[in-house]
Amino acid sequence: MIRILLADDEHLIRGAMAALLSLEDDLEVVAQAATGAEALATARVIRPDVAVIDLQMPDLDGVSVAQALTTELPSCKTMIVTSHGRPGHLKRALAAGVRGFLPKTVSSDVLATVVRTVFSGGRYVDPSLAAEAISAGDNPLTPREADVLELALEGAPIDEIARRASLSPGTVRNYLSSAVGKTGASNRHEAARFARARGWI
Amino acid sequence: MIRILLADDEHLIRGAMAALLSLEDDLEVVAQAATGAEALATARVIRPDVAVIDLQMPDLDGVSVAQALTTELPSCKTMIVTSHGRPGHLKRALAAGVRGFLPKTVSSDVLATVVRTVFSGGRYVDPSLAAEAISAGDNPLTPREADVLELALEGAPIDEIARRASLSPGTVRNYLSSAVGKTGASNRHEAARFARARGWI
DNA sequence: TGGCGCGCATGACATCTGTCATGGGTTTCT
DNA sequence: AGAAACCCATGACAGATGTCATGCGCGCCA
Numbered sequence: 001m002i003r004i005l006l007a008d009d010e011h012l013i014r015g016a017m018a019a020l021l022s023l024e025d026d027l028e029v030v031a032q033a034a035t036g037a038e039a040l041a042t043a044r045v046i047r048p049d050v051a052v053i054d055l056q057m058p059d060l061d062g063v064s065v066a067q068a069l070t071t072e073l074p075s076c077k078t079m080i081v082t083s084h085g086r087p088g089h090l091k092r093a094l095a096a097g098v099r100g101f102l103p104k105t106v107s108s109d110v111l112a113t114v115v116r117t118v119f120s121g122g123r124y125v126d127p128s129l130a131a132e133a134i135s136a137g138d139n140p141l142t143p144r145e146a147d148v149l150e151l152a153l154e155g156a157p158i159d160e161i162a163r164r165a166s167l168s169p170g171t172v173r174n175y176l177s178s179a180v181g182k183t184g185a186s187n188r189h190e191a192a193r194f195a196r197a198r199g200w201i
Numbered sequence: 202m203i204r205i206l207l208a209d210d211e212h213l214i215r216g217a218m219a220a221l222l223s224l225e226d227d228l229e230v231v232a233q234a235a236t237g238a239e240a241l242a243t244a245r246v247i248r249p250d251v252a253v254i255d256l257q258m259p260d261l262d263g264v265s266v267a268q269a270l271t272t273e274l275p276s277c278k279t280m281i282v283t284s285h286g287r288p289g290h291l292k293r294a295l296a297a298g299v300r301g302f303l304p305k306t307v308s309s310d311v312l313a314t315v316v317r318t319v320f321s322g323g324r325y326v327d328p329s330l331a332a333e334a335i336s337a338g339d340n341p342l343t344p345r346e347a348d349v350l351e352l353a354l355e356g357a358p359i360d361e362i363a364r365r366a367s368l369s370p371g372t373v374r375n376y377l378s379s380a381v382g383k384t385g386a387s388n389r390h391e392a393a394r395f396a397r398a399r400g401w402i
Numbered sequence: 403t404g405g406c407g408c409g410c411a412t413g414a415c416a417t418c419t420g421t422c423a424t425g426g427g428t429t430t431c432t
Numbered sequence: 433a434g435a436a437a438c439c440c441a442t443g444a445c446a447g448a449t450g451t452c453a454t455g456c457g458c459g460c461c462a
Binding site: 009010011012013015016017019020023081083102103104105106107108111154155156157185186187188189190191192193 | 210211212213214216217218220221224282284303304305306307308309312355356357358386387388389390391392393394
């Protein structure tokens, strides 16, 4: 029997997935969590075989949870399911030790199969997401550029970005200018959206 | 037996919700669809009692489907479930004749209950979404302002917005300036995000 | 040890944007 | 008919932004 921890902030989805996984004879959902922190806390106590975690959750995102889990509970294999598959997340997730990565568009059969695969030590990444990730290419942004661009995402003016990043406005403009050049955008807002779409930030 | 049509682009979610609804004795999922168009076509043939539709789908969004359904199949009650509950959608949905509106954070019990409620002629709107919608207030943007602001969402420069809206750049700036004033934002990008968050665009 | 890339900053310049005043045409309501 | 709101446009001005050149210090690596 494979013991599963299920984490998703959407109660309905979580319950439904649990119902679905429970239909399989060899799978058992032993715990559920609605937030990243909750997932982590529960996992420490329950020590599940496989953790199925939603990528976007209110507090910690799925990748952070996975990161913590792989160091704290190496015996617990982590896999991530997501609605909005962005290439960058896949790379981050893999680096965090995630063993399976799926969009929620897959069928339930696939989910169950992948749970078994990662449980027995294998890995699985959704082919279309993998293809996207490859075509998206490497992140050309320097860490600082990425930081600044992320703050620019919400549409804040430069002065505010500068304050939030503890930089001088001039420096912020330089980073943004560089980022705009690298993305081929015509202003920082477009650049920020572009980078977000690629999963670079 | 209440006959249900289920539409959601995420296969996993759809299957899981179907599994969950089927656990109820008086509910039966008679059809599933992955897109808005598919949902519509299927409903015309199957004539379900209740249509449970995801708000965001690749082609037609849930509200458009609901609109079509209420005129074409008045006997079919429509309800909408959504991940990202934005107040504006709720208002639009209600105007489109939707009988139930739920975030996916609710429990499965609630879903089943609401299905029964709308089937028997009642209405149900998630209380927290309703509260949000009320606090968001009415849309103060004129239609044209909303148009322009929507084009500004992607971060395009003013000249491009002007071209896409077939307006002079000066006019675009005026609308944007007005919208920025109404939203209390400090630039159009922030204003666009704000308006989006309120469901105004 | 000498590049090289990066982080951080400043200054100058051209352009883009936001704001305001103004005006004419249309529709809607009273 | 008149007022009010909206649509569209132009012009002018200040401030924000994008771009470029330049500089210093740091850590990494051949």
